[in-house]
Amino acid sequence: MTNPSESNPGTASHDEAFSPALSGIGIGAIAHEIGLTKDTLRVWERRYGFPQPSRSAGGERLYPQEQVTKLRLVKRLLDAGHRPSKVLAQSIEVLQQLAESSGVGQDAPDTELDHLVALLRAGAYDDFRFELLKRATRDGLERFVIDVAAPLSARVGNAWAAGTLQVYHEHLFSEAMQVTLRTLLRPLSDALRGRGGKPRMLLTTLSGESHGLGILMAEAMFSLAECECIGLGPQTPLHDIVNAVTAHDVDIVALSFTAVMPAQAIASGLGELRHLLPPEVQIWVGGSSPALRRKLQDGVTHVPGLTPIDDAVAQWRQAAVL
Ligand code: B12
Numbered sequence: 001m002t003n004p005s006e007s008n009p010g011t012a013s014h015d016e017a018f019s020p021a022l023s024g025i026g027i028g029a030i031a032h033e034i035g036l037t038k039d040t041l042r043v044w045e046r047r048y049g050f051p052q053p054s055r056s057a058g059g060e061r062l063y064p065q066e067q068v069t070k071l072r073l074v075k076r077l078l079d080a081g082h083r084p085s086k087v088l089a090q091s092i093e094v095l096q097q098l099a100e101s102s103g104v105g106q107d108a109p110d111t112e113l114d115h116l117v118a119l120l121r122a123g124a125y126d127d128f129r130f131e132l133l134k135r136a137t138r139d140g141l142e143r144f145v146i147d148v149a150a151p152l153s154a155r156v157g158n159a160w161a162a163g164t165l166q167v168y169h170e171h172l173f174s175e176a177m178q179v180t181l182r183t184l185l186r187p188l189s190d191a192l193r194g195r196g197g198k199p200r201m202l203l204t205t206l207s208g209e210s211h212g213l214g215i216l217m218a219e220a221m222f223s224l225a226e227c228e229c230i231g232l233g234p235q236t237p238l239h240d241i242v243n244a245v246t247a248h249d250v251d252i253v254a255l256s257f258t259a260v261m262p263a264q265a266i267a268s269g270l271g272e273l274r275h276l277l278p279p280e281v282q283i284w285v286g287g288s289s290p291a292l293r294r295k296l297q298d299g300v301t302h303v304p305g306l307t308p309i310d311d312a313v314a315q316w317r318q319a320a321v322l
Helices: 027-034 038-048 065-079 092-101 111-121 125-139 141-161 167-192 213-224 238-248 263-276 309-321
Strands: 061-063 200-204 228-231 252-256 282-286 300-302
Touching (some): 027 061, 027 065, 061 065, 125 141, 125 167, 141 167, 167 213, 167 228, 213 228, 213 252
Parallel strands (some): 200 252, 282 300
C-alpha cells in the first residue's frame, strides 16, 4: 500500500500537509515542504539516526511535528553551509543556538520593516498595502526593491519559519508586493517596449519553483538597466521557454531559484534547458538556492544578487559590440 502523501506530495503549505488522522506527516509531504528529496531523508535516517519517523499500519514513514520543526531548522543550517554530520545529531536547542550564533534567520534591526511585518501580522492589509505603495513612490523603484522588497521578503520568511506568521500572511504579502512592484514597473516597461533595448530578457522560474518575487525584483532591476524584459511569471515549462525565446528573439533567459527546489532538480532543469536553447542565448540564474553556489552547468551564469545586475548587463553589452 502506498501512503497517499508519498505519491502526491499535496499542497505547498505544511499546515495543509498535516493529517491528524495519521498522527504524523508523510515523507512526500515533508520532502516537498522542506525542499529535500525523499532519498535524502531515508539516508539521514540510516546514517545519522535522525529523523526517526514512526510507521503507519501500512509501514509508511510518519514524521511527528517536532521532528518536522527540527528538519526545517536543519535545512536552513545546511543552506547556510553547515554539514549534515555536524547538525543532524544535535538537539533542537543546540541547533537554535547555532542558528543564532551564525546569523541564520536573524533580521538586521530596522524599525520601518518591523512596522510593515507588524501590520501584516495584525491583519491590517489595507494599511500594509498603503505603506508599501507610499514607500515605493517616496523612494523610487530601485531603492524600494533593494531597501524594502528584498529585506522584507527575507523577514517575512524568517517570521514564517519562527511560527510568528502563517502561510496565508505570506500569500497576502506576496500579493501586495507584486501589485506594488508592477504598479511602479509598468510605465517603465511600456516606455522601454519598442525602443529595441538590448539585451532582450525573458524572465521566469522553472516548474517546481513557485516563488515569483525574486524574478520580479530582478525584472525591475533589468528594466532600470534599460533591458527589454518579457516577464512570464513563475513555473514555465521548458518547451514554452524555448518557444518564447524564438518568438521574441530573446538574448538572455533569466531564472530564479529559492532553496525550496532540490539541487538535483535545478541541475537537470538547467542541463535540459541549455541543451534545448541555441548556444548564443545565455542563461542567467539568481536567487537564494545554495545549489547556485556550486559549479554550474557550462553556459549558465550565476548573477549573485540584484546589485550586480548593472555590471552583468554592461559586460554583456561590451561583448556584444566586439
Ligand atoms: C512569499 C513566499 C512564499 C509564497 C510565494 C508566492 C509567490 N507567488 O511568490 C508562498 C506562500 C506560496 C510560499 C510557499 C512556500 N514557501 Co515560501 N517564501 C516566501 C518568501 C517570504 C518570499 C519568496 C520569494 O519570492 N523569495 C525570492 C527572493 C525574494 O529571495 P531570494 O531567493 O533570496 O533572491 C534574492 C536575490 O538573489 C535576487 N534574485 C532572486 N532571483 C533572481 C534571479 C536573477 C536572475 C537575479 C540576477 C537575482 C535574483 O533577488 C532576491 C532579493 O533579495 C520566502 C522568504 C525568502 N527569504 O525568500 C519564503 C521561502 C522561500 N519559502 C519557504 C518555504 C519552506 C515555502 C514552502 C515549502 C512552505 C510554506 N511556506 O508554505 C512553500 C513551497 C512552495 C513550493 N514548493 O514551491 C522557505 C524556503 C526555505 C528552504 N530552505 O527551503 C523560505 C526561505 C522561508 C523560510 N525562511 O523558511 N512561499
